[in-house]
Amino acid sequence: MTQITSSVLDKESSNRKELTKKGRVKLENISVNYKTRGNLVTAIENTSIEIEPGEFVCLLGPSGCGKSTLLNCVAGFVKPNSGQITVDGELIKQPGPDRGMVFQQYSLYPWKTVIENIAFGPKVTGRGSQSPETTANHFLEMIGLTKYAKHYPNELSGGMQQRVGIARALANYPRVLLMDEPFGALDSQTRLIMQENLLRLWREFGTTVIFVTHDVDEAVFLSDRIIVMSSNPGRVIKDIKINLERPRNTNTTTSTRFVELRKICLDLIRDESLKVFESQKI
Numbered sequence: 001m002t003q004i005t006s007s008v009l010d011k012e013s014s015n016r017k018e019l020t021k022k023g024r025v026k027l028e029n030i031s032v033n034y035k036t037r038g039n040l041v042t043a044i045e046n047t048s049i050e051i052e053p054g055e056f057v058c059l060l061g062p063s064g065c066g067k068s069t070l071l072n073c074v075a076g077f078v079k080p081n082s083g084q085i086t087v088d089g090e091l092i093k094q095p096g097p098d099r100g101m102v103f104q105q106y107s108l109y110p111w112k113t114v115i116e117n118i119a120f121g122p123k124v125t126g127r128g129s130q131s132p133e134t135t136a137n138h139f140l141e142m143i144g145l146t147k148y149a150k151h152y153p154n155e156l157s158g159g160m161q162q163r164v165g166i167a168r169a170l171a172n173y174p175r176v177l178l179m180d181e182p183f184g185a186l187d188s189q190t191r192l193i194m195q196e197n198l199l200r201l202w203r204e205f206g207t208t209v210i211f212v213t214h215d216v217d218e219a220v221f222l223s224d225r226i227i228v229m230s231s232n233p234g235r236v237i238k239d240i241k242i243n244l245e246r247p248r249n250t251n252t253t254t255s256t257r258f259v260e261l262r263k264i265c266l267d268l269i270r271d272e273s274l275k276v277f278e279s280q281k282i
């Protein structure tokens with residue numbers, strides 16, 4: 001798979017740094033309830049998290065602990081019942097181009113070509129110092145898919161579609177990139193390459209990333225910090241600093257510290273998953 005070209009990154013990163021020097025995300029006492037069939041589900045209870053500009057944070061936790069809900073609150077798709085979320089001090093009230101989102105299911109516009117998908121955001125928002133087409137071409141080159149500019153999403157593999165999804169989100173120069181299990185549907189080899197590519201993009205852009213995953217190895221490999229959540233109700237149970245050297249590569253995963261951190265996370269997740277499993281019996 002093509003690696004990201006660094007000359008393109010250099011150009012785009014200076015562009016990005018001009019546009020978005022920020023990205024401090026602050027969640028203060030967030031609670032989210034859903035009403036289903038007359039029952040009230042507390043998806044998140046009284047949760048506070050502060051994320052530094054440019055930090056790469058993974059949300060890790062068992063199914064149903066509120067990871068997607070939390071991400072959707074930052075995106076502005078879900079409104080918390082109480083508490084508030086700010087990005088650089090601005091209250092989040094609705095979705096906006098300053099927060100890019102990448103989902104597990106490749107959510108490209110099927111009727112638009114690859115290049116049109118990437119150019120769509122810059123066209124609508126007018127963000128970026130160049131024309132939408134020029135911006136889209138830079139990002140296309142960056143993800144190594146120039147040859148596929150005129151293809152439609154259904155003509156691409158899952159990994160390729162997800163690269164386009166990431167390029168589409170970055171083309172708006174977001175302050176925060178929100179990723180909900182973006183590599184969950186990919187085979188393990190493609191997934192590893194995507195993780196390295198994402199780290200490279202992130203290092204150059206300095207965008208704050210909030211990344212949801214079930215996968216402990218993925219979380220340890222990518223993050224500066226892992227926020228472990230538990231369910232019923234969803235809340236933060238541990239905030240773990242991942243003090244592994246960067247840049248990270250395949251050697252990272254065999255280091256002693258990686259193995260230690262992985263074990264800490266696995267034990268926490270195992271305990272939480274067992275609790276969920278038991279609570280679902282009755």
Ligand SMILES: Nc1ncnc2c1ncn2[C@@H]1O[C@H](COP(=O)(O)OP(=O)(O)OP(=O)(O)O)[C@@H](O)[C@H]1O
Nearest residue numbers: 034035036041043062063064065066067068069070
């Ligand atoms: N739209 C909704 N309506 C009702 N309940 C919901 C809705 N979305 C989520 N929930 C409930 O809120 C809780 C948290 O769900 P959420 O999808 O945020 O968890 P998650 O950690 O992302 O799970 P997974 O790892 O399976 O994706 C769950 O109990 C879920 O059933």
Ligand SMILES: [Mg+2]
Nearest residue numbers: 067068069180
């Ligand atoms: Mg989810």
